[in-house]
Amino acid sequence: MPTRILPAGADPDAVRSLTTLLSQLPDAEPQPPVTDSTQLVDTLARLAAESVEELPEVVVVHERIGPVPALELIREVALRFPAAGVVLVTSDASPGLFAAAMDSGARGLVGLPLSYEELAGRVQAVAQWSAGVRRHLGHGAETPAGPGGTVVTVSGAKGGTGATLTAVQLALAAQAAGRATALVDLDLQSGDIASYLDVQFRRSVADLAAITDISPRVLADAVFRHDTGLALLLAPAEGERGEEVTERAARQLVGALRSRYEAVVVDCGAQLSGAGAAAVETADTALLVTTPDVIAVRAAKRTVRMWDRLQIRKAEETTVVVNRHTRGAEIQPALVRRITGTALARTAVPAAYKELQGVVDAGRLHDLDGRSTVKQALWALAAELGLAEAGQQPSHRGTGRAAVTFRRRKE
Incomplete structure (x- = not known):
């Protein structure tokens, strides 16, 4: 030929x-x-x-x-x-x-x-x-047609703002919508996705760092297939191995995942690494999660400015998500947008930690009840980003692919 x-x-x-x-x-x-x-x-x-x-x-x-x-x-x-x-x-x-x-x-x-x-x-x-x-x-049944899947990175303005929670629920929503989805933990020193999803694993993203050609077969050997259907590529259990994941390795990894999955959600954590910077730079959508308090919003502004100085991402190409939002808070989402100069997600995630505490402590974030206002907001955010269907709602039974219901939107 x-x-x-x-x-x-x-x-x-x-x-x-x-x-x-x-x-x-x-x-x-x-x-x-x-x-x-x-x-x-x-x-x-x-x-x-x-x-x-x-x-x-x-x-x-x-x-x-x-x-x-x-x-x-x-x-x-x-x-x-x-x-x-x-x-x-x-x-x-x-x-x-x-x-x-x-x-x-x-x-x-x-x-x-x-x-x-x-x-x-x-x-x-x-x-x-x-x-x-x-x-x-x-030979890959999950290979999408066209130029590749959608890559969304999730970063925290500072530690504890909810980036990992956001990344996990976005990935679960995409998977439940019928999209082949990969969830990647690039918070290389302190990633917690495995803990949140009750996973024991042997292979990690560090095992792919030295491979120059990441074939679908090599990739399939490295990912962990979760009960929900998610393909997980996790941070190394030994944090010092995170240094093995270079910017170049991250670019190759994101490219390989994009070619095989329809949706790729990457948790970049709150500390900027070369690998995280490469993922943010190449993502279709880069989310920055903040809480509506002075310290976190200042941190968000510093992060946005740093990304711009390092030519990783322009402010207007970054989308801020406000987590733990309350109507009575002095800092509202519109003010966060003005301070950071970024785009703003239409969906704000409510402050309702009591809904989360049980599943977080148990390491079963995928079992979060569908009636949770936090979960409903994050699945609405997934629809806003094109990862899930508009009007998609989780059932009360969990987040597996079969556990999805749809409500008719009001005309």
């Missing part, structure tokens, strides 16, 4: 030369070139919407492309379309750029001026890698 290759670059002469050389490769089928980053992503999205098999096996990105810089573009393509291998063509073949390209998700680098032997060898290797990925994906 011919190898489909999509060249991308803004310099017409460079792209013409690249396409000519690609057409000389054995069993190569160059596609019409694209001239900018927007056209490339739109083309891949259109093909992926038909089928993953419609994607080209290899995407060749010339360093002269815009308006999005080449490495940033490669990162987006690698995360959204993991079945397509990306090769960077560049005049800078230094070890530093090579490492940066690999960190961004490129499968190879070819130096300028172009060499037939180097280009042929790299394209062939990437095409074989892409074919292997597609074989694995073809």
